[in-house]
Amino acid sequence: xxxxxxxxxxxxxxxxxxxxxxxxxxxxxxxxxxxxxxxxxxxxxxxxxxxxxxxxxxxxxxxxxxxxxxxxxxxxxxxxxxxxxxxxxxxxxxxxxxxxxxxxxxxxxxxxxxxxxxxxxxxxxxxxxxxxxxxxxxxxxxxxxxxxxxxxxxxxxxxxxxxxxxxxxxxxxxxxxxxxxxxxxxxxxxxxxxxxxxxxxxxxxxxxxxxxxxxxxxxxxxxxxxxxxxxxxxxxxxxxxxxxxxxxxxxxxxxxxxxxxxxxxxxxxxxxxxxxxxxxxxxxxxxxxxxxxxxxxxxxxxxxxxxxxxxxxxxxxxxxxxxxxxxxx
Numbered sequence: 264x265x266x267x268x269x270x271x272x273x274x275x276x277x278x279x280x281x282x283x284x285x286x287x288x289x290x291x292x293x294x295x296x297x298x299x300x301x302x303x304x305x306x307x308x309x310x311x312x313x314x315x316x317x318x319x320x321x322x323x324x325x326x327x328x329x330x331x332x333x334x335x336x337x338x339x340x341x342x343x344x345x346x347x348x349x350x351x352x353x354x355x356x357x358x359x360x361x362x363x364x365x366x367x368x369x370x371x372x373x374x375x376x377x378x379x380x381x382x383x384x385x386x387x388x389x390x391x392x393x394x395x396x397x398x399x400x401x402x403x404x405x406x407x408x409x410x411x412x413x414x415x416x417x418x419x420x421x422x423x424x425x426x427x428x429x430x431x432x433x434x435x436x437x438x439x440x441x442x443x444x445x446x447x448x449x450x451x452x453x454x455x456x457x458x459x460x461x462x463x464x465x466x467x468x469x470x471x472x473x474x475x476x477x478x479x480x481x482x483x484x485x486x487x488x489x490x491x492x493x494x495x496x497x498x499x500x501x502x503x504x505x506x507x508x509x510x511x512x513x514x515x516x517x518x519x520x521x522x523x524x525x526x527x528x529x530x531x532x533x534x535x536x537x538x539x540x541x542x543x544x545x546x547x548x549x550x551x552x553x554x555x556x557x558x559x560x561x562x563x564x565x566x567x568x569x570x571x572x573x574x575x576x577x578x579x580x581x582x583x584x585x586x587x588x589x590x591x592x
Contacts, residue, residue, distance in 0.1 A: 269384065270420035271361035274370065278358045282325075288360050290317065292368035293454050298414035299407035302453040306407060309475040310457055310467045317461045321481065335391045338429065342389045343375050345435060346427045353378045354387055363418045366451055368458045371418040377425065386415050386424035394431035404438045410450065412440050417447045480578055507585050 267273075275288055289297075299305035300313040315321040326332045347354050354375040363369035375387035390408065392400060399405045404412070404426050412424045426438045460467045469475040493499040528546055531537055536545040561568045 268357070268359065268361050268376075268419060270364055271371065271418050272364055274360045274362040276359055277372070285360075286323070289323075289370070290319070292362070292370045293317075293414075293458060295371045295411045295414040295418070298450065298454065299410040301457040302410065302450065303470050304406050304410050307474065309470050309472045309478060310460075311469050311475045312478045314457070314460055314467050315478060315482065318464060331391070331393070335389075338391055339374060339389050342391070342427055342429055342435070343387065346375075346387060346389075346425070346437065349435075350425075350437070352380065361418050366417075366455065369414065369418050369451070369454065371415045373415060373419070383422050384419075385421055386412065386419065388412050388415070388424060388426045390426060390428040392428055392430045397430050397434070400428060400430060400436065404440065409440065413443070413447055413450050414454075416440070416442050417451060483579070486579060506583065510583065 274291075277285070280288075293301050297313060300308040301310060303310055312321070316323045343354050343356075346352070354377055357373040357376055359372075361371045361373070363371075373386055374389045377385040377387050388408070388411065408426060412426060416422075416424055422442045424440045426440065427435070428438070429435050457467065459465075469479060493503075527537070527544055531544070531546050535547050536543060557568070
């Protein structure tokens with residue numbers, strides 16, 4: 264089967280493979296859709312969340328019923344046919360989970376293989392994107408998808424890949440990615456570093472993303488009332504001091520930004536917008552809206568408000584309290 268899938272090992276057939284079985288195979292390594300998250304280039308998932316999933320601490324979210332994923336699945340064979348018609352290339356569905364022959368933690372599912380080309384077999388990756396996501400494609404393939412495709416080329420050993428994307432339901436584009444062995448070597452190294460965190464059960468550091476913040480809230484949902492003493496820790500004292508300095512700079516920047524914004528608002532006066540050599544600003548009144556007066560409703564109908572009240576789980580708030588200047592230590 265090596266000839267069929269390039270250098271890749273055919274780990275398992277996906278024909279009649281249940282979601283539970285598919286997830287079990289995914290636990291064996293890093294799939295192509297995991298690649299960007301593993302190396303910190305995904306806008307949606309952090310390395311920390313991926314680590315929680317790969318170490319069985321957290322179940323991956325089931326995205327199958329989300330509209331974007333559902334329609335992407337429905338349209339995949341249609342877009343594969345459109346690609347074949349527009350390019351004249353022959354495509355073949357790949358019903359297999361593939362594995363890198365040397366780096367066994369690298370797994371891949373291909374949408375299609377592209378056959379019969381002088382440069383050899385290629386990968387076809389099929390995407391759908393909403394109208395609102397169109398700007399991300401103006402300068403080429405988004406970085407996360409580049410990681411996904413480079414991962415597939417690493418696993419298969421193929422020399423090229425095409426990414427076919429339907430944007431906004433009517434804008435069909437094809438982008439080519441040529442094999443770049445230097446980038447692939449970097450990708451393999453970074454993925455191997457992440458996989459060591461999984462196999463050694465060592466938590467990766469949070470990366471500052473919103474997803475990493477959510478992962479920490481999930482990992483540590485409540486506090487126990489204890490206070491830990493880090494005053495003798497050189498590492499954490501440096502971190503805390505750095506945090507204080509960044510917050511001070513942020514306050515200064517926000518104050519300057521507010522002043523500049525107000526000067527521009529003053530220049531606009533009653534105008535709705537202003538244009539500049541480098542761009543544009545708008546200052547428009549939002550539409551009036553109706554809001555429920557919960558305080559009055561509670562006073563007039565306490566039983567009714569109680570009937571429609573539900574408990575909302577609290578979240579941990581991170582507050583910074585610097586020592587006051589001049590205070591004794």
